[in-house]
Amino acid sequence: MFPTVKKAFGILVMLFLIAPLAAILPLAFTSSALLTYPVPEWSMRWLTELVTEPVWRRSIANSLIIGGGTTVLATTLGTLAALGLRRYSSLFAGVLKTFFLLPMVVPAVVLGVGMQVFFVHVGIANSYLGVIVAHTVIAMPFVYVSVSGSLAGIDPRVELAAASLGASPSTVLRTTTLPLSLSGILSGAVMAFATSLDEVILTLFIAGPHQRTLARQMFSTIRENVSPAIAAAAFVFIVGTILVACLIMLVRMRTGGAMQKSVGPGIS
Amino acid sequence: MTARLGPHLKASALVLPLVLFLALFFVWPIIAMLKQSVSDPVVHNTLSQTSAIAAQWNGKAPVPAALQDALVADIRATTDRQEMGAVVRRLNSAKSGFRTLMRKTRRAIRKTDGPINLGEVDKRWNEVAWWHTIAQASSPYTDRYLLAALDYGRDKHNQIVALPEDASANRTILARTFVISLSVMLSCLAIGLPFAMVIASTSGWLRNVLLAAVLLPLWTSLLVRTTAWFIILQNNGLINSALQALGITDQPIPLIFERTGVIIAMTHVLLPFMVLPIYSVLLSMPGNLMQAASSLGAHPIVAFLKVMLPLSARGIASGSLLVFMSSIGYYITPALIGGPSDQMISSVIAFYATESANWGMAGALGLVLLSITLLLYVVYGRLSAEKKGVA
Amino acid sequence: MTEQPYIEFRKVSKVFGSLTVVDHLDLTINKGEFVSLLGPSGSGKTTLLMMLAGFEDPTAGDILLGGSVLNRTPPYKRNMGVVFQNYALFPHLSVAENIAFPLKRRGVAKAEIAERVNRVLEMVQLPDQSEKLPSQLSGGQQQRVALARTLVFEPNVVLMDEPLGALDKNLREQMQYDIRRLHRDLGLTIVFVTHDQSEALTMSDRIAVFNHGKIEQIGTPQDIYDRPNTHFVAEFIGETNLIPVKYREGDHSRCSVTTKTGKDLEVTSPVTLFRGTEVLLSLRPEHIELGDSAEGLENAMPARISDVVYQGDHLRADIEVDGTKLVARLGRHLPPHDPGDEVFIGFRPQNARVILP
Numbered sequence A: 001m002f003p004t005v006k007k008a009f010g011i012l013v014m015l016f017l018i019a020p021l022a023a024i025l026p027l028a029f030t031s032s033a034l035l036t037y038p039v040p041e042w043s044m045r046w047l048t049e050l051v052t053e054p055v056w057r058r059s060i061a062n063s064l065i066i067g068g069g070t071t072v073l074a075t076t077l078g079t080l081a082a083l084g085l086r087r088y089s090s091l092f093a094g095v096l097k098t099f100f101l102l103p104m105v106v107p108a109v110v111l112g113v114g115m116q117v118f119f120v121h122v123g124i125a126n127s128y129l130g131v132i133v134a135h136t137v138i139a140m141p142f143v144y145v146s147v148s149g150s151l152a153g154i155d156p157r158v159e160l161a162a163a164s165l166g167a168s169p170s171t172v173l174r175t176t177t178l179p180l181s182l183s184g185i186l187s188g189a190v191m192a193f194a195t196s197l198d199e200v201i202l203t204l205f206i207a208g209p210h211q212r213t214l215a216r217q218m219f220s221t222i223r224e225n226v227s228p229a230i231a232a233a234a235f236v237f238i239v240g241t242i243l244v245a246c247l248i249m250l251v252r253m254r255t256g257g258a259m260q261k262s263v264g265p266g267i268s
Numbered sequence B: 001m002t003a004r005l006g007p008h009l010k011a012s013a014l015v016l017p018l019v020l021f022l023a024l025f026f027v028w029p030i031i032a033m034l035k036q037s038v039s040d041p042v043v044h045n046t047l048s049q050t051s052a053i054a055a056q057w058n059g060k061a062p063v064p065a066a067l068q069d070a071l072v073a074d075i076r077a078t079t080d081r082q083e084m085g086a087v088v089r090r091l092n093s094a095k096s097g098f099r100t101l102m103r104k105t106r107r108a109i110r111k112t113d114g115p116i117n118l119g120e121v122d123k124r125w126n127e128v129a130w131w132h133t134i135a136q137a138s139s140p141y142t143d144r145y146l147l148a149a150l151d152y153g154r155d156k157h158n159q160i161v162a163l164p165e166d167a168s169a170n171r172t173i174l175a176r177t178f179v180i181s182l183s184v185m186l187s188c189l190a191i192g193l194p195f196a197m198v199i200a201s202t203s204g205w206l207r208n209v210l211l212a213a214v215l216l217p218l219w220t221s222l223l224v225r226t227t228a229w230f231i232i233l234q235n236n237g238l239i240n241s242a243l244q245a246l247g248i249t250d251q252p253i254p255l256i257f258e259r260t261g262v263i264i265a266m267t268h269v270l271l272p273f274m275v276l277p278i279y280s281v282l283l284s285m286p287g288n289l290m291q292a293a294s295s296l297g298a299h300p301i302v303a304f305l306k307v308m309l310p311l312s313a314r315g316i317a318s319g320s321l322l323v324f325m326s327s328i329g330y331y332i333t334p335a336l337i338g339g340p341s342d343q344m345i346s347s348v349i350a351f352y353a354t355e356s357a358n359w360g361m362a363g364a365l366g367l368v369l370l371s372i373t374l375l376l377y378v379v380y381g382r383l384s385a386e387k388k389g390v391a
Numbered sequence C: 001m002t003e004q005p006y007i008e009f010r011k012v013s014k015v016f017g018s019l020t021v022v023d024h025l026d027l028t029i030n031k032g033e034f035v036s037l038l039g040p041s042g043s044g045k046t047t048l049l050m051m052l053a054g055f056e057d058p059t060a061g062d063i064l065l066g067g068s069v070l071n072r073t074p075p076y077k078r079n080m081g082v083v084f085q086n087y088a089l090f091p092h093l094s095v096a097e098n099i100a101f102p103l104k105r106r107g108v109a110k111a112e113i114a115e116r117v118n119r120v121l122e123m124v125q126l127p128d129q130s131e132k133l134p135s136q137l138s139g140g141q142q143q144r145v146a147l148a149r150t151l152v153f154e155p156n157v158v159l160m161d162e163p164l165g166a167l168d169k170n171l172r173e174q175m176q177y178d179i180r181r182l183h184r185d186l187g188l189t190i191v192f193v194t195h196d197q198s199e200a201l202t203m204s205d206r207i208a209v210f211n212h213g214k215i216e217q218i219g220t221p222q223d224i225y226d227r228p229n230t231h232f233v234a235e236f237i238g239e240t241n242l243i244p245v246k247y248r249e250g251d252h253s254r255c256s257v258t259t260k261t262g263k264d265l266e267v268t269s270p271v272t273l274f275r276g277t278e279v280l281l282s283l284r285p286e287h288i289e290l291g292d293s294a295e296g297l298e299n300a301m302p303a304r305i306s307d308v309v310y311q312g313d314h315l316r317a318d319i320e321v322d323g324t325k326l327v328a329r330l331g332r333h334l335p336p337h338d339p340g341d342e343v344f345i346g347f348r349p350q351n352a353r354v355i356l357p
Ligand SMILES: Nc1ncnc2c1ncn2[C@@H]1O[C@H](COP(=O)(O)OP(=O)(O)OP(=O)(O)O)[C@@H](O)[C@H]1O
Pocket: C016, C019, C021, C039, C040, C041, C042, C043, C044, C045, C046, C047, C048, C195
């Protein structure tokens, strides 16, 4: 309609969306102790600090432990439930589905307060188990949505065909259903991991000093003593995100995206 | 029969673990939080005899002797200093002066094992008002946190009244939360609606690039995005350096720890939630509607107002609700980018819970936030259910 | 024809909620027979097939295979090959892996699997495609893979649910031919669901015409086409003219009827009826003969041509006889007729059939 205005506006918004992410990356390689431009000299100083400084090292290790635990737990629970509910469309099933998505809606701070009280009560406050459980609660909906999406994309006749060709129900699951929903399960797992990695609020409420995660460490670093180490940590995050996105795309392509419609991440 | 029941059993067995997990670690914590907001066990548990008698007292003077004796007995029986400290704090928070009164009374009780006339220890014990406070505090349940969350309290006649302005600021915070969320929603709409239309009007790789620009931030850590804005908005950050280099200002404009910064950063974070629902509605519209409208003689702006806007109303509504609902519970971005006067309700809840160990207040404010969010979610659910019905 | 039927449906019903989809249905199929299920959409063909394959349980009645009741046997133990309309190939497995699937389930040794896969791929004329994924094949090739996957384990019965529905005309005819050939060469028992009457007529040993969950008529293609027993079958299979007449008299199959205008016609009837019973006369368009005079025509009647349309290999004429509109299919070598021409029509008694309305 107004081509120039449209183009200019589109570019401006894209800039607004992308530029902040781009702006943070170079600062991971600054030699200065300040998080500012211009960068006086390039250096690996801060990335090195991330792996040598015990606080950062510890927090990265914690993030990996907790992220790993969360991924396993959330993916297992979410996938099982999605498998169980896939053929149901009753009112009760609808209520259950809504219930499974609710943790995405409830404000994290509210959940945090409740978990703090409850976890102390049952004795899993300040423990890895506690943090993993808490992260699983909010990471599971992503798995559920992603897996049920890919299950819904499976043509039921393919599974009937497997049965008619002699596959028992458990063989159908193993040879047909799971391979065909693999991309959904993997996307779900990746999202669960990413959710855990990025989680600050619940961690703030229920983790003890020994379970300080990378995100939690970044949060307090920004609050207390800003240093380019956070840019370095952010760099790690962004590179990780891009790697993971590529991974999902690859899996998607390999498992024949054409046969499946899917809900979840990725540019589709 | 087994053929009918078998699949259902199997399905239940698959769904059950998650249901149990959520019941235990999601529902129960929320219930625990809600319970905190109405429970007031300190006085009830520690001054148990007093509480039992106070529950029967009609509240009229003179104060029954039995009540006085019970209080003395309770104080004598409580040897744990921390426990007594909690009682004193609880009473003092309801009526200031209790701290000194209790200290004096306890000292007098410790001196003797015999009966004590409280009125002689301190004249205040002759006043009914102090006993009222104890009586009110001795119930295991209370509505004081819930009332306080909305800046109400009870006066000495036990009537609900608004608290004095300086006593509490929760309503201010709630209003501020709404104002910030609304601003974020409107700025997301102002940018997101036209941008969604731009995306919908393109095709091929260009559309993919534009969509990627929306999705990439969505897939980047919230913390990273907030950090990025922190760096950009600083006094010596990119924006201020640019403005100064261009000679537009010679002083850095305060952006960080300011409302503007919070709204900019939150808009960036939540923009995809506005763009995507609108975009998906626009996609389901025939692409030549605008042309059709103009061929029928409508000026582009009229065509937009009369055709495009009403048709995308549903997308706009779900996007706006989604953004508003998300921003209302925001914590990280205001905490890192905002100043003290930009803190939203989540920050206050976090403060009560982690810094002042006031679970009651944290729970009550949590209940307020939870109710608002769930209400919005129900509306949102209705909206998207209708959408499915139409499509 | 063997004495004992191979597949037998005994009073089989299927009810979904309040909808009776298959209604007390009896059907027997012999070993090596090619039976088509033909009927309008929603008449219960797929449901019947799904019950035979074991994907749906009958609400009532029994299904027997080789004399033993199948009702409780799960699909994976029935040894029936199903070919679905959209092929239902495993998208994540290569052509060879798709075909090997049923053999692996049956614990066939590796070497034998490879050999049998190759053999069946040749049989369906698809060598050299074994490493491709289904998405890399054309529709016809996918259809062949689906067929190969079903044939490779030598099932008791092959069930096909509109297997050719998604193919274009040429490919369809090629596949019809191929399936016929495989049926003959391998002595398969095939139950074939289709919408397409010409497909059913060309391929089947017998056709079962479905309507509302019941079989209206079952018989050889000639039976069904030339001797429809009911109004529904006559109208559903091919095109026909239905003329209301009254039964007059007759013995065995030959009889006479009276038209509204009182003219007596010699026709055939599957049953003997009381005089005066109101019936319909089914007369296929291609059985109507045309002449300038009544001479040489059986059952001759004066008629008027109201329209003639050129259809390539034939002419289609709308004809009015005694106020009744008929459609006739005429050879294109006939002398040209124009609308308004007065002519005579006739038909052979064996080509006109009495049907109960
Ligand atoms: N699982 C089911 N639940 C409820 N109704 C069903 C179910 N499956 C089939 N039906 C109904 O049963 C009727 C017969 O379906 P069926 O698929 O057997 O018809 P069909 O003869 O194969 O039709 P088509 O030629 O369109 O494939 C239809 O009205 C259909 O809606």
